[in-house]
Amino acid sequence: MLGSSLFASELRTLFRRRRTQAVLAVLAGVPVLIAVAVRLTESPHPGEGPPFLDRVTQNGLFVGVTALIVCVPLFLPLAIGVVAGDTIAGEANLGTLRYLLVAPAGRSRLLLVKYGGAAAFCLAAALVVVAAGAAIGAALFPVGPVTLLSGDTISVGASAVRALLVAAYVTVSLLGLSAVGLFISTLTEIPVGAMAATVILAITSQILDTIPQLDRLHPWLFTHYWLSFADLLRDPIAWTSFVDNARLQLGWAALFGALAWAKLTTRDVLS
């Protein structure tokens, strides 16, 4: 076995940690803020504010989707940066890295478990935003059929499925960044440094993506498809962007996973 017990232990340690819980709570606060703001003001018109904001008044379940769009550029990269940047550097900083390796956890296995933990956090983060959005939306707005971008109207149940699909898309979107954070985390014993570097890279990538002169580079940036999940809100669903995004993220994860592996398996652990 690859060590399901170490992975279980990693998940317990990660999610029982108060810092992780605080980050998730902040993310859950975003849809609440949006919903309350919309409720307290006049109904927004189509095209006003973040995408889908006007749909919120038709179907409260859409608060989650709108909140995800708000979170993708900064809040989610910050959250992932904290978790992925902490993976190895955090253990090195506490000194627990040497005890895990002496246990022996195995360097490759530990890296895989750590990446698995970061990926699980990506999923948790996306789900928390969608779930908190659905909850506050259902409380403040009617829950009814909703009009998609293609003009079709779908039922409440179907719209919940779409919201979960968007959460899945966002999770996949963050896998590349998680691997980048994992790699940076193997380079240092100072977790805050690794966290900051990871977040800065996510922002830099988004800035590069807006510079037209660099359009040849754009399809290779890990942030390129971050907001391209509109296709999931059409009928029938167009899967192209989902597949393109998944392929790109897989590439980044493979590249930086390999770099992290090369670094961690050859490095002297002196902390």
Add this chain to the structure above:
Amino acid sequence: MSDLAISTTRLTKRYHRQVAVDAIDLAVPRGSVYGFLGPNGSGKTTTIRVLLGLAAATSGTVELLGEPMPKALRRVLPRVGALVEGPAFYPFLSGADNLTRLDAADRDAPGRTRRQRVHTALETVGLTAAAGKKVRAYSLGMKQRLGIAAALLGPRDLLVLDEPTNGLDPQGTREVRHLVRSLAADGTTVFVSSHLLAEVDQICTHVGVMSNGSLVAQAPLAELEGDGGVVHVLTPDPALAAATLRRLGLAGVTIEGQDVTATLDQAGIPTTDTATTDTATTEAAGPGSPAVEDVVEALVADGVRVRGVQVRRPSLEDRFVALTGEGFEVAR
């Protein structure tokens, strides 16, 4: 099966241009309690890191429990318990949860018995009452105990303990000594690094001394402590006493105030560790220096007013300072 629990040949570790460990040949017999001594910065911890596969050797080979390291790391380390450069834990987890996590990291540790083994390890180090407390709230001594508990999570053939009594109160230090003795009695090889010589003196069967990255001595403790000793005579008539001692053929007679000292070889010293004249009983001295009671008799016969007599064997500390030269200064 090799009869050495730890064996290195020409083990060298270099950081950039700095040589931290310089071609050492460790030989730790199975079943021994091996005291690994050296001043701070002499390369003890670096050696331990290389032994455990945390750092790679620049050159030379390491065998742990008869298997090559770090090649056989996965097979060997589950049988090795270690405390390396102080304890380290997740401050936001309880003591028991910390141990559970470390145990889960070991693929060979059976999950069924995990809870029981964690409980037993905590009991062994006297932390049962604090098992559910977050490590953040632990004192240094409690963390040290928890570190030792982590090393005892499974059945171990070898324990590597780096400064195990650091931060412990005298009571805790005694408990650790007792623990090491009982583990050794069960056949576990214990490799203890320390700069506290008294500690090593009391529990070790073998000693290795590091100085500036080199292993300057390695021998069974008794050999390293050597023979002979020094007799101290406390008297208001130092000149008279010195004359008597010289007449008896004792070497190295020196006077320091009211304290007159001279060297005694093995024949002159009673077999108890440090004996004072009123409790000492010895066999008749063979050839060599006279027995210490005969020295006293001669002193009194010569009219020397003896206020006190003491025989001191050279302590491990004396040997240590003689070998390393630098006392407890940081070497570099």
